[in-house]
Amino acid sequence: MQLRHVESFLAVVEEGQFARAASRLFLSPPAVTGHVRQLERELGTPLLHRSPVSLTPAGLRFLPHAQAMVTAANAASTAVKDLRGTRETVIRVGVMAPGAAELTPAILRAFVHAQPRTHLTVEGLGFTDFLSAVVEHRVDVAFVRPAPEDERVVTDTLTLEPRILLTLAAGEFAGAEGVRLDDVLDLPYVRLPEATPRLLSDYGSFAKARNGMDVRWGVGLATSAQDLMTSVAAGWGVAGTLHSLGRYYRAPGTCAIPVVDAPWEASALVSRRDDPRPEIQAFRDLAVTLARDPELSRLRPPAPPGC
Template identity: 50%
Template sequence: MDLRLLSSFLAVVEEGHFRRAAERLFLSPAAVTQHVARLESELGTRLLHRGPPVRPTQAGERLTGHARTLLTAADAAREDLAGLVSGRRATPAPLRVGIMGHGSAELTPAAVNAFRRARPEVPVEIRQLDFTEHSSALLEDRVDVAFVRPAPDDERVTADVLTTEQRIIVVPESSPHAAARDEGVRVADVMDLPFFRVPPHTPRPFTEYLYFGDESPRRSTEFALTPQEVLTGVVAGRAAGSGLKSFARYYAWPGAVFVPVLDARWESSYLAVRAVEPGSRPPHPEVAVFRALTLALARELGPRISAA
């Protein structure tokens, strides 16, 4: 696929106008129009409603994400090779990958391993994040990319959906809810559970995720910052937890029962990176490559994980 065609298409989508896209790319409107037409012919589908205003079709919306990923990866590759050719390439700094809990299930190790194969010369440091580091690890420059859930509510962070899964609760075998492990329960049935507490500085999006959006003050006296601490409280009968369906595959502790919540909104896991802002410290040069590889794998593995 010709990256020039993708660049013209993406510019039209972002500008909502062929002429403005042409000015941005220093091309003629006729050239941009021709690029989009060639791309539509190559893919066999219309990508844009010509308007006014110009807006993407359903296929165009799908292609927009792919285009951004491919163009970002191409820019990173050009920069990498330019540094190598000019002799400016020094020993690469480690890429610091933050992971909350089990990350995005099987997608997380697949992404890390794919990056290691693609960039064997770049060291990778894995850093486990607790519940309070939902966005702070990125913002405080302790990691370069992070597998988190849910999406951080901060304009300084950019997050891409990787997997989308059913919600579950985690209860001890002695809990009356444990009998519903096969049939499932409803949100209203679990609101009286003693869910574990998290510190006051835990980001609000994460607490809303944990407690299904409930503002009820009823909580366990148990505090937890990691999945292991959650499960310790659960098997001791002192607390309940919540998570995504894949949680059960990674934390199958004796005495802990995982029960699907049938009417809870399915939630996503995300790959988060710092947004590029004027005057801010530039991101690690390999972030774009890691992000592109992870998103490519998400398109392949994400649906399987969601259905598992």
């Protein structure tokens, strides 16, 4: 999907005529018509009625996505303007799945579009190395959760999300639309490796609400988000996480129940505090800009339902 095709679509919607849209874009009317037709072919459905110009149901649904794409591209262009014409560079991006949910791929796409001379590589991170990978220079930036407080890194908060409990759909909370912290603290939790940073193990077991009460650990051992969901599906324990992980990794037979009185937690982008490269600053600026964009925020699905 090409940005110029999306821009032509938006111009037609805003101007109400193909001719006026073409004049605004300094294109010929046939060129704008061709852009919209190509976009419709790619999406497999008409977006506009032609006489008079109006949105089809598909066009109405696509409109906020199109606006978000153009907003992201403009933000990316502004963020990397100081890098244009510089030599080719590489940014190694770590992702502890699912990162910052829908924002993660949106940020990657926008940065590549705005700065094609800066190449991005992506590496998956597990529960034990989501911070050490940055500190030890294995990756340059990382999308992680929860947001760490560590003097060795700079942390940019990207999302704030409600908390959920991952558990068996046929378990004791079957049919529940929500639970409270008092309901879940005594459950067995999927065990994480000993090398897991305390920040993550505390977050996954709602440690802040325990007032010193020990965690009951189940028999499972998870080193990644996929392992965590597999262990929950096997009945080896429950897990506390953010609602977007429940959307990305819902295994059959499991459910994601909102923990209604748990404080919301953040996902974040982290980078080394001592990394002075302008491309890293540009990547951070773009990520924060898109995280604050209301159009992209509106596209994020709601929290998953209960069991």
